[in-house]
Amino acid sequence: MEPTTILNPPQPAISAKPPNPHNLRIHIAPPRIAPPAAPETTAPPAVQRRSHPVLRRYLRNPAAMTGTILLLLIVLMALMAPYLYPGDPLDMVAQPLLWPGQDAQYWLGTDSLGRDMLAGILHGARASLLIGLAAAAIGLSIGTLIGACAGYFGGRVDSALLRLMELFQATPSFLLMIVIISIVPPTIAVIALTIGITSWTTVARLVRAEFRSLKQRDFVLAARSLGYSDSRIIFIEILPNALPPIIVTTSVMIATAILMESALSFLGLGDPNRVSWGSLIGSGREMLRTAWYLTAIPGSAIIVAVLSLNLVGDGLNDALNPRLRSRSE
Amino acid sequence: MSLLLEVNKLDVHFGAHHAVRGLDFSIATGETLALVGESGCGKSSTALALMRLLPASARIQGQVLFEGQDLLALPQPALRALRGNAVSMIFQEPMTSLNPVLTIGQQIAEVLRLHQRQSAAAARQRAIELLDLVKLPEPRRRIDDYPHQLSGGQRQRVMIAMAVACRPRLLIADEPTTALDVTIQAQILELLDMLRREFDMALLLITHDLGVVGQWADRVAVMYGGEKLEQGRTEHIFTQPQHSYTRGLLGASLTLARELHYRQQRLMEVNASTDPLSGERSFILSHGKPAPVQTAQEQTHGQPLLQLLKLETHYPSEQGLVRAVDGVSFDIAAGETVGLVGESGCGKSTLGKTILRLIDPSAGQILFKGSDISRLGQRQLQPFRRQAQMIFQDPYASLNPRHSVADILEGALRVHGVSERNERERRARRIIDRVGLPATALQRFAHEFSGGQRQRIGIARALVLQPSLLICDEPVSALDVSVQAQILNLLVDLKQEFGLSYLFISHDLSVVRYIADRVLVMNAGKIVESGDHRSIWRNPVNPYTRSLIAAVPTSAFAASIGQQPPPPVREESLPFSFYRFAL
Numbered sequence: 071m072e073p074t075t076i077l078n079p080p081q082p083a084i085s086a087k088p089p090n091p092h093n094l095r096i097h098i099a100p101p102r103i104a105p106p107a108a109p110e111t112t113a114p115p116a117v118q119r120r121s122h123p124v125l126r127r128y129l130r131n132p133a134a135m136t137g138t139i140l141l142l143l144i145v146l147m148a149l150m151a152p153y154l155y156p157g158d159p160l161d162m163v164a165q166p167l168l169w170p171g172q173d174a175q176y177w178l179g180t181d182s183l184g185r186d187m188l189a190g191i192l193h194g195a196r197a198s199l200l201i202g203l204a205a206a207a208i209g210l211s212i213g214t215l216i217g218a219c220a221g222y223f224g225g226r227v228d229s230a231l232l233r234l235m236e237l238f239q240a241t242p243s244f245l246l247m248i249v250i251i252s253i254v255p256p257t258i259a260v261i262a263l264t265i266g267i268t269s270w271t272t273v274a275r276l277v278r279a280e281f282r283s284l285k286q287r288d289f290v291l292a293a294r295s296l297g298y299s300d301s302r303i304i305f306i307e308i309l310p311n312a313l314p315p316i317i318v319t320t321s322v323m324i325a326t327a328i329l330m331e332s333a334l335s336f337l338g339l340g341d342p343n344r345v346s347w348g349s350l351i352g353s354g355r356e357m358l359r360t361a362w363y364l365t366a367i368p369g370s371a372i373i374v375a376v377l378s379l380n381l382v383g384d385g386l387n388d389a390l391n392p393r394l395r396s397r398s399e
Numbered sequence: 400m401s402l403l404l405e406v407n408k409l410d411v412h413f414g415a416h417h418a419v420r421g422l423d424f425s426i427a428t429g430e431t432l433a434l435v436g437e438s439g440c441g442k443s444s445t446a447l448a449l450m451r452l453l454p455a456s457a458r459i460q461g462q463v464l465f466e467g468q469d470l471l472a473l474p475q476p477a478l479r480a481l482r483g484n485a486v487s488m489i490f491q492e493p494m495t496s497l498n499p500v501l502t503i504g505q506q507i508a509e510v511l512r513l514h515q516r517q518s519a520a521a522a523r524q525r526a527i528e529l530l531d532l533v534k535l536p537e538p539r540r541r542i543d544d545y546p547h548q549l550s551g552g553q554r555q556r557v558m559i560a561m562a563v564a565c566r567p568r569l570l571i572a573d574e575p576t577t578a579l580d581v582t583i584q585a586q587i588l589e590l591l592d593m594l595r596r597e598f599d600m601a602l603l604l605i606t607h608d609l610g611v612v613g614q615w616a617d618r619v620a621v622m623y624g625g626e627k628l629e630q631g632r633t634e635h636i637f638t639q640p641q642h643s644y645t646r647g648l649l650g651a652s653l654t655l656a657r658e659l660h661y662r663q664q665r666l667m668e669v670n671a672s673t674d675p676l677s678g679e680r681s682f683i684l685s686h687g688k689p690a691p692v693q694t695a696q697e698q699t700h701g702q703p704l705l706q707l708l709k710l711e712t713h714y715p716s717e718q719g720l721v722r723a724v725d726g727v728s729f730d731i732a733a734g735e736t737v738g739l740v741g742e743s744g745c746g747k748s749t750l751g752k753t754i755l756r757l758i759d760p761s762a763g764q765i766l767f768k769g770s771d772i773s774r775l776g777q778r779q780l781q782p783f784r785r786q787a788q789m790i791f792q793d794p795y796a797s798l799n800p801r802h803s804v805a806d807i808l809e810g811a812l813r814v815h816g817v818s819e820r821n822e823r824e825r826r827a828r829r830i831i832d833r834v835g836l837p838a839t840a841l842q843r844f845a846h847e848f849s850g851g852q853r854q855r856i857g858i859a860r861a862l863v864l865q866p867s868l869l870i871c872d873e874p875v876s877a878l879d880v881s882v883q884a885q886i887l888n889l890l891v892d893l894k895q896e897f898g899l900s901y902l903f904i905s906h907d908l909s910v911v912r913y914i915a916d917r918v919l920v921m922n923a924g925k926i927v928e929s930g931d932h933r934s935i936w937r938n939p940v941n942p943y944t945r946s947l948i949a950a951v952p953t954s955a956f957a958a959s960i961g962q963q964p965p966p967p968v969r970e971e972s973l974p975f976s977f978y979r980f981a982l
Contacts, residue, residue, distance in 0.1 A: 288797035292860065295755050296811045297777075297784035306810070310801035 127389040134385020140378035144371075148199050151192035159189040159345045167361055181350075181364055182357060190345045191371055197346040198328045198375065201262045205327035206320055208266025213273025214316065218304050220274070221281025228278075235271045243268035247330070251339050258341055261334060265327045273319055280312035314390035321383035325376040332372055347372050403428045403601045404449075404569055409461035411444045411453065411625075418444040420625040422461075426569065431595060431602040433616035433633075435609065437648075437879035438850075441625040442605045446573045449603075450488055451478060465569065484514040487562040489555070491574035496558055497546040503530075503557045504542035510564045529560040533590060552583035556590070563594055570595070571603045576611065580742040581906065585950040588615050607879065609652045610909070610952035613637055621645050623671070624680070643682045644669060650684065651884035653909035655936060655951050661736075661891045661914055666884040702769050703730035704868055704900050705754070705787075710763035710773075712746075712753045723749040725924030726763070731868065736894065736901040738915025738932070740908055740947065746924040747904045751870045754902070755789055756780055767868075785815050788861035792873035794853035798845035804831065804856055805841040808863045815864055826863060833896070834859045835889060851882035855889065862893065870902045875910060887914060908951050912936060920944045 128134055157163075166184040168176055178187035220231040250264045284290065285308060293307045328347075334340050335348030336355070347368040354364025404426045411419035419441040426432045434442045447453045449463055451470065463470040465486060470478065490496045498506060507529055508522035517525065523542070530538035533556040546554055555575065562570055572591060576584035592615055595602045604616055612619055613633060620630040621642065629642040640646045647669025653659060659666070670683045712724035723746040731737050741747045752758045754765060756772065765773040772783050791797035799807060808827040817823050828838055834855040845853055854874065861869055871890070875883040887910070893899060905911050911918055918935045920928040920943065928941040939945045 288791040288793055289799040291752070291757055292789065292791065292797055292857075293799075294757055295784065295787075295789050296814060296860075296864070297781050298810070298814055302814070307799055307802075311799070 124389045128385055131385045131388060133381050134389070137378040137381025137385060140374055141382060144195055144375050144378065145199065147192050148195040151189075151196055155186070155189035155192060157189075159193040160185060160343075163189075167357075169361070170363055170367070178367055179363060181354060182361070187350075187364070187367060190350050191347070191368060193345045194347040194350055194368065195371070195375075197258065197341075197344050198331060198348075198372075201258060201265065201331045201346075202324040202328040204259070204262035205265035205269065205330070206323040208263060209270040209323055209327075210273055210316070210320060212266065213270035214277050214309070216270070217274035217277025218281050218309065218312075221278040222285055222300070222304050222308065224282070231274075231278075235274055238268070238271050244330070244333070247334065248337075248339060251334065256334075256339060256341050258344060261331060261340065262327075265330050269323060269326060269330075273316065273323070276315055276319060277312060280315060281308055284308045284311050314386075317390065318383050318387045321379045321386065325379035325383075328372065328375055328379075401428050402426075403430075403466065404603075405462075405464040406445075406449070407462040407464070409445065409448060409463065410459070411441065411448050412458040412460075413444075413456060418457075418625055419448065422622075422625075422627055424620050424627065424630065426601045426603060428568065428601055429595065429599045431592070431604055431615060431617045433604045433606060433612040433619045434622060435606060435612050435619055435648075436622035437607055437881060439624075440622040442622050443573055444625075445622075446488065446571050446603065446605050449571065450482060450486065452488075480514070483510055483562075483567075484565045485567055486569045486571065487565070487567040488571040488573065489558045489562045489575050491577050494551065494554065494578070497554055499546050502543050502545055503549070507557070507561050507564055510561050514565045525564070526560070529564055530557070532563075532594070533557070533560045534586075535560070551579055552587065555579060555583075555587055559587070559590065559594070563598065563600070566598050567600060569601045569603065571605070573605045574607070575604075577606070577608070581908065582742065582946055582950040584611075585952070588952075591615075608952070609649065609880065610654055613654075614952040621648070643684060644671070647682055647684045648880055652880045653907075653913050654953075655909050655912055655948065656953060657909075658936075659913050660932065661887070662916075665888050665891070666913070668885050668888065669881045704733045704735075704768060705731040705902075706764075706766035706769075707754070708764040708766065710750070710753065710765060711761045712749050712758055713761040722746075722924045724753055724760075727921075727924075727926050728763075729919060729926060729929065731900050731902060733867070733900055734894075734898055736903055736914055736916045738911035738918040739902060739904045739921060740906065740911050740918065741921035742906060742947075745921045747921050748872055750921070751789065751872050751902065751904050755787055755870060756783075757789075781815070785864045786866050787868040787870065788864065788866040790854075790857055790861050790869060790871045790874045793877050794850050794857055795845075795877075797857050798853055798860075800845055803842055803844055804859075807856065807860055808841075811860060811863050830859045830863045831856075833862070833893065835885075849882075850878055851885060854878060854882075854886055858886075858889065858893070862897065865897065867898070868900045868902070870904070872904045873906065874903075876905065876907060883910070890914065908947060920947065 162184040163186050164173065164176055164180050164184050166180055166182050168180040170179040170187070171177060172179065176186050176188065178191065180186055181190075216231050216234070220228045220235075246268050247264045250267075251260065254260050281304075290303060290307060293303050298307065331340065331346060332348030332351065335346045336352040338349075338352055340346055340349050350368035351365050351372075354361065354368070357364055402425055406422060406424050409419055409422040410417070422441075422445060424432065424434075434445060436442045444453065444457075448457075448459050449470065451459070453459065459471060461471065465481070470481070470486075473481070497503070501509075504523060504526050507526040508517075508519065511517045511522040511525055512519070527538045527542055530542060535541055535553060535556050541549075546557070549557065559575075570591070575591065576587050579587060588611060591602060591604075594600065604612070606612060616633050618631065619633050619636045621628045621636070621644065623644050629636065629640065629645050631641075636645060637649065640649055647667060650667030651669055653666070665686045668685050670685070671680060672683060673680045707730075708728050710724055710727045711722065714721040714723055725746070727750060729737070739747050739750070749758060753760050756765075756775075760773050763773065764771050767783055767787065772780065775783070802810070805824075805827055808830065809823040812823045812826060817826070827841060831838060831840055836852060836855055836859070840848070840852075840856070845856065848856065858874075874890070875886050878886060890901070891914070894901060901914075903911060903914050912932070915932050918930060918932055919926050920935075920941065922943045928935065928939065928944045935944070936948065939948055
């Protein structure tokens with residue numbers, strides 16, 4: 071793409087002085103018919119493409135990597151559960167109240183009814199992760215849609231949707247969940263839906279703020295001047311730019327959903343036919359003084375899961391918004 | 400004149416980036432030295448390095464002798480005693496350089512109390528004197544104002560008052576007027592020059608604007624890529640530039656005095672290229688193809704392409720209704736370039752957006768090819784959207800960072816019913832070639848391009864639907880002089896090739912002088928004067944037009960270096976809401 075450089079004919083520069091070499095060459099390009107494929111000044115011609123800076127920053131972050139590994143372990147546990155413990159984890163399999171290490175076959179011990187704790191933890195991971203993911207997906211979809219509409223359209227649409235958000239924020243979400251579950255039978259799907267419905271406002275507020283600032287940008291104006299429809303502008307032009315904070319919030323939402331589900335199960339409001347970490351704690355609660363491991367083990371599982379999700383969230387945040395961390399870039 | 404500041408072999412590194420390379424220069428007492436260069440040339444890094452204000456990640460080497468003391472070796476307390484006292488600095492952005500929660504009086508007095516241990520009452524008294532010195536109207540009353548109550552020019556005056564409060568021997572001004580309108584720029588530069596003479600202070604003026612340099616500097620140093628290429632007295636640099644880059648820069652820059660017009664002459668383009676083997680840099684100066692030969696057929700018979708009839712656009716605000724566009728009527732003929740000039744907040748951008756129906760007009764008519772589009776719904780507007788497009792000022796904000804260039808171009812075609820994929824690709828490739836980018840650009844994302852290349856992509860997006868009218872809203876204001884010349888040449892070529900009409904909105908009179916066939920001057924929502932591109936500059940009738948023209952820096956291109964100071968123009972203190980419509 072370099073223009074051909076021929077030294078004559080010397081076209082007058084701005085002054086009629088003869089070209090002075092001055093240790094650098096002057097090339098005066100002859101008139102051309104086709105415009106030069108002008109290389110801009112200071113333009114780096116080849117940018118190192120396809121090296122994902124976000125991924126690289128994420129992989130270099132030790133905290134984020136710890137979180138990712140822990141999370142993968144939990145996912146692996148959930149996936150392996152039906153193969154390692156094919157039966158129902160609620161079956162009584164051994165002598166009750168075996169302490170961890172007491173019997174090599176049940177090395178996390180058994181509960182007061184003789185159910186295997188390890189089977190419960192593994193199957194519980196399935197329930198907790200499933201509900202966490204489903205609830206976050208539901209909350210995310212509702213929140214993104216409502217936040218995007220409020221932020222993009224503004225005006226009356228914004229006011230109406232804001233009132234709706236305030237309504238949900240003003241209602242104690244846990245009470246609302248209990249009310250819904252006491253009306254509808256608590257299956258996993260219902261619990262996930264309930265958690266999703268009560269947790270979308272956070273995302274909606276976030277997406278609304280992002281959209282409000284992004285819609286002022288010239289590229290949105292350009293899209294409007296090209297005659298793009300509102301839905302195309304919202305989903306194809308603006309939403310991809312609003313993704314980084316949404317992704318970060320997602321990990322925190324999954325963690326919150328897991329906690330919520332545990333809290334419901336602890337109160338005995340969860341699905342009675344499924345083991346979850348919350349229900350394990352709930353059933354071990356009465357023996358807290360004599361067999362504290364019954365609450366400590368599933369409790370630790372919840373802590374590890376939530377911690378790993380939070381570490382992943384922080385890592386994503388740093389990787390997607392590097393400037394928040396180091397101003398020198 | 401004695402030597403005040405001497406910089407020897409200054410090097411600044413930011414990590415692997417070598418921002419300033421072996422820079423030498425000196426300033427004598429009472430002298431104005433201009434450091435000129437395009438963005439990224441290291442001029443601001445130099446200014447910050449002198450004051451040691453660079454972030455800790457920067458490595459600075461070399462020697463900065465101020466009155467014999469090496470500033471780079473000075474311990475922090477001694478350096479702090481010098482900063483704001485013997486050496487002070489003013490910055491580009493008057494909006495953010497002042498603390499919004501303190502009154503301007505408190506901020507000026509703080510400097511005096513810190514460096515001169517004055518009492519509160521004495522400092523306040525001195526602050527009033529200083530505000531009077533920098534010609535802020537009614538200093539006694541305004542001293543208790545907060546920064547948000549002042550206009551941009553007034554804030555810059557306050558910044559200057561703070562900077563000169565302790566009678567510095569050296570004032571570093573980093574792009575002091577870039578964010579300001581042209582009439583206010585002239586006043587600020589005149590003020591700086593007056594203070595320089597009064598205090599016998601040296602001024603280091605850092606700027607990209609050759610016009611400003613030509614009028615106000617004694618000596619000039621030209622920088623490129625962190626190096627000083629050339630240095631000399633202003634008249635020598637302007638009349639006998641030795642270095643090819645300087646020559647190219649002067650050839651590319653526009654001034655009113657040069658009287659260039661696109662129909663007669665293309666602008667000179669300067670391109671830097673580095674030899675990959677030797678690392679030697681060379682600058683290629685070219686005019687590209689010859690100026691378009693305009694045939695005589697310039698009859699604008701028939702109906703005009705665009706016709707505005709008493710167009711009005713109003714905004715509600717806390718101060719009541721703002722008439723951003725207030726009864727504007729004009730025509731644009733097919734193939735014509737109409738320049739629209741005015742200062743920030745005059746409503747010119749709002750007008751451009753109203754014509755494209757990105758903002759709804761409050762009253763009046765917009766006739767495009769004879770039919771009124773001012774009341775059409777979004778769906779009915781679709782045929783018009785294909786015909787009229789916009790080029791934006793900021794090449795960074797106007798491209799979607801998440802879309803590749805191909806997505807950006809083909810998206811527009813898809814929306815306008817080009818359903819066949821091959822056809823879309825073919826048209827995208829064709830237009831990207833026409834704006835002077837390689838076909839490989841299609842697969843890349845906006846952040847991989849330089850500012851000028853992004854502006855080319857923005858132009859390609861506007862042209863891909865083959866419109867007949869382009870609204871160019873300050874398309875070259877965010878670009879460097881050399882890139883500006885390339886883009887202007889490109890716009891001229893494309894106009895010829897596609898038979899486009901332009902409405903060229905700009906605050907820069909020199910650019911409009913070059914590109915426009917007809918010029919409209921806008922002030923406070925109204926068109927105050929319009930005229931042919933020759934007559935309006937020579938015989939401006941309206942007093943506002945005259946003041947605009949007088950405020951443009953008259954550079955030393957004309958043989959006479961001794962410039963006449965521009966007539967004083969009253970700087971109006973506009974209500975805050977007015978500034979919100981600034982570009």
